[in-house]
Amino acid sequence: MPRVHAPSRPSGACASAESCRRCHPRNWRTMTEHSPFHLPRPRLTIEQATELARDRFGVTGTVTELGSHQDRNFRIEADAGTVVLKVSNPAVATIELEAQNAALEHLIGLDLDLPAAVADVVGSQIVRVIIDGQNLDLRLLTYVDGHPLTDTLHLSLEQIRSLGDVAARIVRGLADFEHPGTDRFLQWDLRRGGEVIDALLVQVDDEARRDRLRTVTDAARRQLTRVSADLRVQAIHGDLTDDNVVSGDGAAGAISGVIDFGDVAQGWLVAELAATCACVLYRSPQRPLAILDTIEAFAAQVPLTDAELSALWPLIVLRTAVLVVSGEAQVHLDDGNQYADANRSREWLAFQTASAQEGAEIEALIRFAVADPHEAIAATGHPVLGPLDPAARIDLSVTSAAYDAGRWLEPGIDERVALDSAACLGHAVTGYGEFRLSQTRIDTADESITLALGIEVYLPADMPVTAPIDGTVIVVDTKTVRLEGIDFDLWLTGVDAAADGQIVRAGSALGSVAASPRHARHGTAIDRVTVQTSRLRGIRPPFFVAPSGAALWQRVCPDPSALLGLTPLGPLADPAALLQRRDATFARVQEHYYAAPPQIERGWKHHLIDTHGQSYVDMVNNVTTVGHGHPRIAEAARSQWSLLNTNSRFHYEELIRFTERLAELAPDPLDTVFLVNxxxxxxxxxxxxxxxxxxxxxxxxxxxxxxxxxxxxxxxxxxxxxxxxxxxxxxxxxxxxxxxxxxxxxxxxxxxxxxxxxxxxxxxxxxxxxxxxxxxxxxxxxxxxxxxxxxxxxxxxxxxxxxxxxxxxxxxxxxxxxxxxxxxxxxxxxxxxxxxxxxxxxxxxxxxxxxxxxxxxxxxxxxxxxxxxxxSSAGGSPLSCRIGLTVLDIMRDEGLQQNAEVVGEHLKRGLERLGERFDLVGAVYGMGLYLGVELVSDRAEFTPATAVAVAVCDELLLRGCIVQPTGDFKNVLKIKPPLCLTIASADHFLCALAAVLGEIAS
The missing domain is CATH 3.40.640.10 (Type I PLP-dependent aspartate aminotransferase-like (Major domain))
Structure with missing residues (x-):
């Protein structure tokens, strides 16, 4: 017998009027206890399930109950393989179960691992039994082997795209599938999503949440009303989500199988994609635009109509709302349903993420994601501002010297750097596609919004502004102009523009740079003009976006350099490509942190910053005692290099000063120093x-x-x-x-x-x-x-x-x-x-x-x-001694030993509190800022949780913290940050670790 897998998110179906006599279609909206939306799971014990599997299907083995909203599922570890006994909700008609089995047979050959129905001892695939007065239908399904996506803390890009790809393949496979059992009433059918909200909203106890649900879903329903008549209808799976798919190549691999068809029914074709996108939202709440990858993969196989593109986002919003109210209702009805209760937090997260987005912008991005890529914008011979000197370009990237000594954290730093440069050169120009360090945020799990989608030009006021293309002038406000061209919009700020609605030709006057006295430098009034292109017609794009959306946003807002008469800057080096170069020449035995490490190019105190401007609290770098990028060390190195650097056989004072200092610090009777590297x-x-x-x-x-x-x-x-x-x-x-x-x-x-x-x-x-x-x-x-x-x-x-x-x-x-x-x-x-x-x-x-x-x-x-x-050739060199002395001076002057004691004690107490909350924490070690957290899978046996430790470190990286495992079993989180670690950063680490441990434990 082939292996079998349980569906982890079974149907929430109700029978039609013929099969569910309690719920007549004329009055279901007013029903409460007997509503089709109130479906308690069948009453069945593991002992009863064991007997049914043995007597009806001839299967014996270890039986374990699996989670479900409204059915009962039991995994049976039999000698011949693992099987799943599905006990359907009494409200689900037998004909609907027959439709599910028929759909599975219809999809054979789809190049996906799918479950199959196993006949009972007399050859039936569906068995009717009566248990405690309940009429129950039983089925036995084969197991789909693989790694459940629900067990994966973080969906990879491959999996996000694979979800869309599999959803499309199922839609294509079911396009010609017909069965009377698919014509069913289903609360997950988004054609009835508004009615579900109406019926179940009362189950949400929090008044503010109820009001928010009503406001958001009413808006989504109004949008759907405009296009619903044009949406295609067919049999769909209805729940292609992480609950119902498995990966065949480990935790990060593409989807290889689908494990549940409990929601097969007639529905809008695009609703299949909406359900999948809602799943991506709650799995990637910090990256809501990840749904665009899912949509792009789906549309590559099943092109969407104009109406479906308009309907998709409101359907995604509606799906998240239906999940929320259904989960609340199920927990009210069946308070012992731990599966439904555990899902509530992530369902609310998906709804909150969806409702926080700007619908018009998301719809425009969806349309753009499925469109063909556009070419870059070419020069027209009529620069907007000019002529501009390429030498006037200023560097505001992560590695810019303008940000040394922590200046990147100062408010308004970009403007000050630009104005100083403009005062010297006459104007200053920023770079398109630059990841601005000034936009980096510290001590946060959220992605910093760092990618510049436009160019800023600082130049004298009243300079003329030229239309680079033919277009219509739209005056948005007193200093914002949109020039509507044939292929794109050109957005300009800081411009006094021509009359609203005026049609202009390329090369004609568009206006002038607006004066702004606050930008005066050395008696010259300098103003800032922003230049940005956009293919989202009529929608003003953000000037900065998150790096995770860079590929799409740079297609939406192409580089406007050519419109300024400038050559576009080259692309930033790809960290993955750089890693390949490293492996080509650097011995691989010299390992690096993480399988896909960020490219770290700057540090400041106890923070590390990658080339995309994302910051990480450095919890592992005990080498950098006084912190990264310390200006006193930088100056000491510069100063000593400018004087002398040689070996200790020469006679110079720095050597004596340093060894005297070390001998003073050493305990008696240690008094003699050797210096090495x-x-x-x-x-x-x-x-x-x-x-x-x-x-x-x-x-x-x-x-x-x-x-x-x-x-x-x-x-x-x-x-x-x-x-x-x-x-x-x-x-x-x-x-x-x-x-x-x-x-x-x-x-x-x-x-x-x-x-x-x-x-x-x-x-x-x-x-x-x-x-x-x-x-x-x-x-x-x-x-x-x-x-x-x-x-x-x-x-x-x-x-x-x-x-x-x-x-x-x-x-x-x-x-x-x-x-x-x-x-x-x-x-x-x-x-x-x-x-x-x-x-x-x-x-x-x-x-x-x-x-x-x-x-x-x-x-x-x-x-x-x-x-x-x-x-030792370099041991004790003047440079090394000077730096060594400076380190000791900084530790003394900045009170870093005292800081290590105070912050270390605070951090250790926080870690110990996590140990009280999570059984994964076996012990907390150390003192000061040398701490360790041992992770165990069994506290009694103290079994090392090696794989969990690796997963925790990977997840902490995504939340802005760098930590690594140590110990003979690689299961101890080693915590040894720079001694300048702050309470705020320690708390950020504790919150991030608590979130990761909570996700793993749930």
Whole structure:
């Protein structure tokens, strides 16, 4: 038997008058309890379903109930495969079920996986039974294998288009399908959508929501009335949504199968597409124009008529409203229906998203989406303003130097930059298609509206404005003109125009630049003129749009550069194409975050900005301690480069100043500094120091740790997340001891140090018995790679005592957790109340500049001289020392250690509260701004939720937060942002994480 799948969104049908005697068509509008819109699910237990499947269909196995609005569905894991027992609502006529089966047979060969009816023990596909006085029809359906789209948090563009494609294929397949069972009364039939609203609106308890529903749906109904007579009618599926389709190629793949045909009925052809678009709205509420991709894919196979194009948007609005009132009514009627209750929030979200759009603009965009692409606008020889100097173009993109030092957040920055440029060059011109950093918003899950669809020209007032094309002048307001041409509208602002309604020829005077004294610079009055083209005739387009709609909007509003006598700017590099270039020359083993990463080209404090002007809170960059783009570091680097940069064998003051500062910060008796370029080099050098000083042969390190990539640093690293073969490839001079992980380790709890130390004693005895001597013990004072797990109380104290008793040195790998990151402590070892013999540091020291150090005692450093001099070509260079000093100055002057303590405590409390709400959160680790959130699928077993952690990080990226998984199971969210993180940004991260966890848990 083939595998089977349950339909997750069954029909909400009612029988015709002949099959449903309770609901006569003459009085259904006034019915309440016996209305066709009030259809409680059949009363049936899992035990009863098990018996029915066994006795009627000969199927046995594990039975699980699936969600449904108005039917009952039971998945049965049988030996021969998984099947679904569908128990239809008593109000659904048998002939309607026969129509559903017939439709499935009619669509065989459609190149889609579809369910099929399985006959019972006597050969019937529909079985009538009486259970507790209910006349119920049973069917058994085959399973459609695949990944349900409802389990996908974020629909890919491929899936959004695939929904439209599949809807069109089903419509085409059913175009010639006829069956008396499709002539049915169905509350999802949008021909009756207004009546459904009238009947069920009372079920919405909130008065404001009721009023909004009434206002919006009345407007949609009026629009439909104008075209309804011209809409095509045929048998349609009626519910091609994420509930009823599966993907065959994983979570992001195209749709491969349809799993439910419970709503097959006669209806408007375009209503099929409306239902699908409503689904896209609630799955992509932050990108409402994603429906245009669905519509374009549908129309490529089923061209829409003019009437259908006019009807589509009001039908989408009506569909979202019907979903809302039907869901509210179903929950009122059947308060145990968790499936219907869970759907309510997303249905309201879809309605709110739809009702917030401008209908005329959406209709125009729909028409444009299905039209053939238009060519670019060509030069006419009559520039609107001119002549303009190409050199006067100013850069307002994400990488513009005008936005350095956070100036992009200043109100009016674009205008000030343009006016300053115009004062020098006589005029200034902005770029079309530029993603403006000034439009970027921080600490938000919403897409920033950054793409400029027009050009701004700053030039002296009273300059003449020329008509570049033939057209009719429409004066919109005192400073806005629309020139209606043959192929497009030209929108101009900041212009005193000719008479309204005047017909002008290309090259004739259109008006002049309007004077604006507030723009005066150095005695010259300068005004701004905006130039924008649009193929949405008569509808003024926005000047800025979201990057997600760039492809369509740039077709709607082509580049007007040619009308200004300018050459269009080249397109922005595609991040995906750039990634291919990276892979062509950059060793792929050097991994990057995310499968489809944004192209990050600017940072400011704890924010990262991509080339489309989207901002992300950087929750993972412990390298950039004092924040991205810090002007003091930039100036320090510029200043030192202009003076000197060489190696430490030369004599210069910056080296002395920096090493003195580090020695002052180090705990006594550590007083001597080596400068290198990275944490790996620091660890490698520390191991050499210990081996040289002691003359011993063995280094002890803890499991699960990561210390670097060089031969020696990798040798003492045992994290299987960084090296899957780590535990089997350690050299003989390395001895691994149990990881003292107080949460996931062999012994649990912060008081578990004695147990770990007891095990360590056994290791030390075994090493001694083998004649091995210990040169060093190396460990992080906080388990950074595990997500900031604190060591058990007293663990390092006990270890250091044992090691020193054997003549070994104690190395604290502080590369990740030092430099004030823990808030209360500058050094991680302070949390354990110990002082190591050697400290290794890097990352935070240079704020992204390659800089590392080893701090130790003078006697340890001097012993190393016996092996010859040590030298690092760039370690300790004047530039590195200057930057290192500046980082320390900034940390002191801006109170970043105190900020790490305050914001870190606030953030950790927030994460712990999320742990109280969501079972996915197994534990919260760390202190200050080194935190970790371990995600588990089972709290009792503490089962790592690795796949969930990856999905959470991907979803957080879409909500403007960058975080990555860590730990041996890659299930811990590592949270180690720049120390300048604010409470506002921490709260944004907490809200985003709560939203993602809520979606996964629902």
């Amino acid at each position: 990275s944490g790996t080099e620091a660890v490698d050098l520390a191991l050499r120091l210990a081996l040289s000083y002691t003359g011993h042969d063995t280094v002890v390190s803890v499991r699960e740790a990561y210390h670097g990539w060089s031969m020696a640093a990798d040798a003492v690293s045992s994290s299987v997340a960084d090296n899957p073969r780590a535990l089997e490839t350690r050299p003989e001079w390395v001895h691994l001891v149990e990881a003292p992980n107080a949460v996931r380790g062999k012994y649990r709890g912060m008081q578990s140090a004695p147990q770990y130390l007891n095990d360590l004693d056994g290791d030390l005895q075994a090493l001694a018995a083998d004649g091995r001597t210990i040169a060093a013990f190396i460990a992080e004072p906080v388990f950074g790679n595990a997500g900031g797990v604190l060591l058990p109380d007293g663990y390092l104290s006990g270890v250091y005592e044992r090691m020193r008793a054997r003549g070994a040195l104690c190395i604290a790998d502080e590369v990740q957790v030092s430099y004030a990151r823990l808030g209360q402590h500058f050094w991680g070892t302070e949390q354990q109340n110990v002082v190591p013999d050697i400290i290794t540091i890097a990352k935070a020291m240079g704020n992204g500049h390659p800089l590392g150090a080893v701090i130790t005692r003078r006697d340890v450093a001097e012993r190393f001289a016996d092996d010859g001099p040590f030298f």
